[in-house]
Amino acid sequence: MGPIRSAAEPAASGDADLDKLLTMVARGDRDAFETVYDRLAGPVYGLIRKVLRDPSQSEEVAQEVLLEVWRTASRFDPGRGSAATWALTIAHRRAIDRVRSETAAATREQRSASAPVEVDEVAESVEATMEAERVRRCLDGLSELQRESITLAYYGGYSYPQVAALLDTALGTIKTRIRDGLARLRDCLGVSW
Amino acid sequence: MRGLGSVVVGSGAGRHLHALAGAYALDALDGAERTRFERHLRRCQACEAEVRGFAATAAALAMATAVEPPPGLKARVLAAAEVTRQAPPAVAVRRRAAPAIRRSPWVPRLALAVGAGGIAAAVALGVIQASTQHRLDSALAYSKEIASVLAAPDARITAARTSVGGTTIAVVSHDQRQLVFTSTGLPPLPSSQVYQLWLLGPGTARSAGLLPPASGGKTPPVLASGVRVDDKVGVTVEPAGGTSSPTTTPIVVMTLPV
Secondary structure, three states: OOOOOOOOOOOHHHHHHHHHHHHHHHOOOHHHHHHHHHHHHHHHHHHHHHHHOOHHHHHHHHHHHHHHHHHOHHHOOHHHOOHHHHHHHHHHHHHHHHHHOHHHHHHHHHHHOOHHHHHHHHHHHOOOOHHHHHHHHHHHOOOHHHHHHHHHHHOOOOOHHHHHHHOOOOHHHHHHHHHHHHHHHHHHHOOOO | OOOOOOOOOOOOHHHHHHOOHHHHHOOOOOHHHHHHHHHHHHHOHHHHHHHHHHHHHHHHHHHOOOOOOOOOHHHHHHHHHHOOOOOOOOOOOOHHHOOOOOOOOHHHHHHHHOOOOHHHHHHHOOOOOOOOHHHHHHHHHHHHHHHHHHHOOOOEEEEEEOOOOOEEEEEEEOOOOEEEEEEEOOOOOOOOEEEEEEEEEOOEEEEEEEOOOOEOOEEEEEEEEOOOOOOEEEEEEEEOOOOOOOOOOOOEEEEOOO
């Protein structure tokens, strides 16, 4: 195994590596898991933090997710997507589960008022790494409604009816803007799947 | 498949559902609608391919958020992995009916994964250390209770580092009002002292028993009952035999996930 990479390093080049590492993790390889941790902990924690905001809750959920990666590595199927996508899908779902749980409901209510500001903040913090720069450029290439719908849903953790309410736009419109915007993002990023 | 033009969509309800592929990939569907879409997804290859591409796109959005994780996280994750049995691969014949990623929390599946034989689970967890039949029987009964906590639909896990080193881990089911506690890497104590487990409520401390001696650096799982929602879990070092209330500063206090 090569040297451990920093978590912020773009995944694209090392996707196949990570897939292989995860199959080693599935067989109980602890060293492989440590490398997987080093590669994924940054984005896993960053994403959860973006959605939940609260650092200690985010750390707790990130820990659950990373342990889940260890525990269910055998369920990862390279035929269905990359290891990074698999892990980050789990991370986002767990963050969303937390957002939509009853305990979080009250604080979310208070936050929704400042939601449009969050969009800017998200765009502002998308930086630093090349990957982030690429994502930012591609986000900039979307229409404003596409970009806002996608960032509110994904980074903000809002359901699409909530996004529709926040943007004061018809449900059906949001639905198609999210889908069209994602298709454009996908093509802009040259995502392989 | 690139762009929307090439997507083959059905008519009527199918078309309506297909339009949700984006929202689905961003986890922006709620309950019933998500279930309906997932059912549709199993029958619609074009949707599945589109969702796969969208999921990879969302992952790129996630990569862009990467920040340095908190310093203690790695040690806790690695320590927790050390005492967490891995799920076996899915070998179901109906592969498509078992998506690789599910939404339920992992803890219930921990117990499900070790399967019908509670014995395998008990051995894996290091519960059974008795040699006589009698002790084996009671250990098995105990392990069943532990498995039941791990299998609870509401089971949640938390872990923390202690002030003397090592990591403590608790899996709690508030529905069952029970938790399973274990630890790894706690420093060994002289025979005159023990680690004692406490349920710490507002202004109260209830003993949840003494930690059995570690084997291979790991404390065998301990079951604690009568857990209240606002309890925290603490560990203190006490004289051999334990005490009725803590006499030293806890080496760790864990807030239980709700």
